Amino acid sequence: MNSVQEVSKAYIYSINGPVIHVKGSSDFHMNEMVFVGKEKLLGEVVSIDYDTTIVQVYEVTTGLMVGEPVIATGKNLSVYLGPGIMGKVFDGIQRPLDYMEQKSGTFITRGLNMEALNPDKKWDVHMTVKEGDSLHGGNVIATVQETALIIHKVMVPPGVFGEVIEVVQDGSYKIHQTIVKIRDKKDTILPLKLVQQWPVRLPRPYNNRQMVTRPLVTGQRIIDTFFPIAKGGTAAIPGGFGTGKTMIHHQLAKWSDSDIIVYIGCGERGNEITEVLEEFSKLIDPKLGSSLMDRTVIIANTSNMPVASREASIYTGIAIAEYYRDMGYHVALMADSTSCWAEALREISGRLEEMPAEEGFPAYLPSRLAQFYERAGYVTNLNDTEGSISIIGAVSPQGGDFSEPVTQNTKRFIRCFWVLERELAYSRHYPAIDWLGSYSEYSEVLRKWYGEQIDKRFYEYRTAFITLLQQESKLMEMVKLIGEEVLADEQKLILQIAKVIRIGFLQQDAYHKRDTYMPITKQYKMMEVIYYLYEKAQKLIAKNIPISVLLKSLIFKEMLSIKYIVGSGREGIFEELHKKIDDFYDELYKAYEDME
Amino acid sequence: MQLEYIGLQKINGPLVVLEGVKRAHYEEVVEITMDNHEKRMGRIIELIGDTAVIEVFKGTAGISLKNTTTKLTGHSLEIALSKEILGRIFDGRARPIDGLGSVYPEAKWDINGSIINPIGREYPRHYIQTGISVIDGLISLIKGQKLPIFSAEGLAHHALAVQIVHQAKLAKQEGTHFAVVFAAMGVTHDVAAYFRNSFEKSGILDRMVMFLNTANDPVVERIVTPRYALTTAEYLAFEHDMQVLVILTDMTSYAEALREISSSKGEIPSKKGFPGYLYSDLASIYERSGMLKQKKGSVTQIPILTMPNDDITHPIPDLTGYITEGQIVLDKKLHQKGIYPPINIRPSLSRLMKDGIGEGFTREDHPDVANQLFVSYADVQQIQALAEVIGEDALSETAKSYMAFGKAFEQELVMQHEDENRTLMETLDIAWKLLRLLPREELDRIDKLLLDKYYIAHKGETQNE
Ligand SMILES: Nc1ncnc2c1ncn2[C@@H]1O[C@H](COP(=O)(O)OP(=O)(O)O)[C@@H](O)[C@H]1O
């Protein structure tokens, strides 16, 4: 925030919550950042009329007076992109909450315009270009070990071209120091630094979009097997309060095979941010021996923080995600919750007295949602590396009613829908993802990957499991009306196996030390062994052995806790289970053979 | 010299409009004097050029366009604070109603509070024992948590609040006792009196502060009452290192007041006529709780709300649930069965419980036992439904044991007397007694080692495994 045009005749004309009207000058442009009032509160231009400009203010407006000055900055709301982002916690407009705490204490004070990235910190910079190189946007000019896990690639900003005329030596530099000078076609000399700015509402460019082909592996069984999300894909998690949206976000942030996590706490609880920060700092990635915070950035705009900055937080987060994607990383962005963001839109729209569409939400809600989710994708970057952004957004429908506008409109733009079911949460079946109502449109494109990387029968079991659960649901309708007795033995067996699938396989307690994460290969073997039991039991039933006899064996009970048995990581556990099933089968088979 | 403005340009519900105002601050407090010398305070809620929209705390009855003079005070709403505030009783706008005169201020704080930087928070982990089994065992309250009670008319939520206040005790003896800040919004005089008498009887009046806005007090005041209360709580917690428990009742009246003012302003409503900013507004109350790294004190909130039509999806409970760290839900059916406290554990939840219980906090078996009780009680519901179809006699032996468990759970664990104060060990013992009604193989949420230790079968059959 350097080049401020100090001369300004613009002044505050009216104040209504975070929305102010400005008169006296119309020398503003849309989405321009402005300083409001004597305390220089940060705001953004959201509407311009011939004599009135409307600004949304990112800080609390209490105490502002009509007549106070409004100063244009000439810049759009932008993020600072450079080393020092990883491991940090920013608010919705990228103010560094940790420096702010050091400087102004526990409570957030107003008008504290701090730079997002520490301007005084020196970074060890390794130069990757030399004089005479011809460069374009996206080219990597230097690398910096940003954290133990992340090599930061300093890139030429998009849209900049030229020939290198000066390069500094490898060494330690601050973010605002010039490290490369280039001369463009018009003979203008452009300094390049470790840091660049980017307007948050504008997607960063890439060369081209690719088809998604690989899953984002999450270690959560119901997601990886039933409803997988692709790297570069989008997913929404709708669910009433307490159904587990935040937990799924935390789990994916912790366990998914992403290089970078952008975690946006948007209009949610303060303690949840504290929790992420504490837990992620403690969690050490076993492969890399470094804390998860080293690859995570948190954007925290809790429910009690100013609503305009909640609106901005989503864009701040996605712009940062795109920047790391441009370096060739696979980024997962968590937005908890997009509904709070939509509510911020509604709140501001209401204060702007715009014509509302459904339930008071502005008519542009769908297009804003689309713009956000469209920024996900698997791409070839300007520098020919590959990178991706996967977006996972929580949706908190009012009253848990999925017909409301945010859920419905989100559904149009995402391709995985992980529905959280209140009844499951009430029964403490976690994750409370409804296996009948959820879907993933990626399952077909990912079939190949699963076939090649895991096993060609993966999808067979997956389909079989889903079918069994559908059958169970139909049978349960009947049982509810007339009891279980009328069912045939094959049907009763379906109920038994479905129970094993639900409890033994789909349930996964995030707090359980060993079951919180499971590699896909093990997930596959689990499916395989459960299905093996089913096939064997079917054979026994086909031999007219009553189901009641089958159930006398403890094998079904044991399979209910199969996840813990498998989770224990004991060698040869699957062979053991197979043998148990064989024994169970042989014993019964033989007994009945003898009888006959 | 302060300017005085004569007359008003418009009056609408609790709002008045004043034109020609100079140098007014957004949300500044104004003082309106009527020609009978009565003074009313108001707050600027919108400024447009030289026009100010003002909400008048005592309402606009008796105010005309001509009979007032209005003065700006130059500050936002503040409360006078000192440690002497303990033991005092105020109305909804922090004016003493106990006849003891005003508080000599050591500090004056803005009632809107400041936003806590999430970095400055400390994650809450200290278990509070309420002596109520179902809460301590299954929906544990943690110091610094915001855990509301979702109730409905006539469901003993007042008695429950009193019991919690009376019995709440920190497991680890930091400080001695809780200081209690109690705020009533729109409650009847009877209810206000009930609370006052109960607190008096339990001898805790001298460590509590009460703010009472009763049903016939002005609606606008209801908007500020919880903010006076929370500012007081923050002062005691963060200036005087106290552990403070805040009871806010009834948040439904609060939200309805907000709706009334919003509609006077002609704002575009969202669901059920509530303003679009209800979520943010409720958050600005509920988020004022927690623990801070730099301070020894804490603010724990137990807001109470009545669900209109017992409907948990109504915007007030719904938005509350999205903000608070769980909820304790009272249930009419349990109440009708004569069970006190009528807490239904299925929709109830304490989000902070997991980090504040178990080994090192309460007892090693606590998390598994809680988990198992939740799951088994959920199974009971299914089996009950089945029993209604095929008759209880036709149930399998295991199913029958669930029926017995379900009944005992409600009768022995949930039900307790209004002044019965159980230790956590007693609660867990009851829990094990109930779990023993079920076959050991059914208890799949409990670690095997814990089962070996605690599931001592009373008839001895399951021991020799
Ligand atoms: N996968 C899970 N494993 C264990 N507990 C869970 C899981 N998901 C949710 N829970 C429980 O549900 C509670 C609410 O989950 P949360 O994610 O905060 O819900 P939401 O964000 O939908 O309101 C958590 O505090 C936890 O107790």
Ligand SMILES: [Mg+2]
């Ligand atoms: Mg959540």
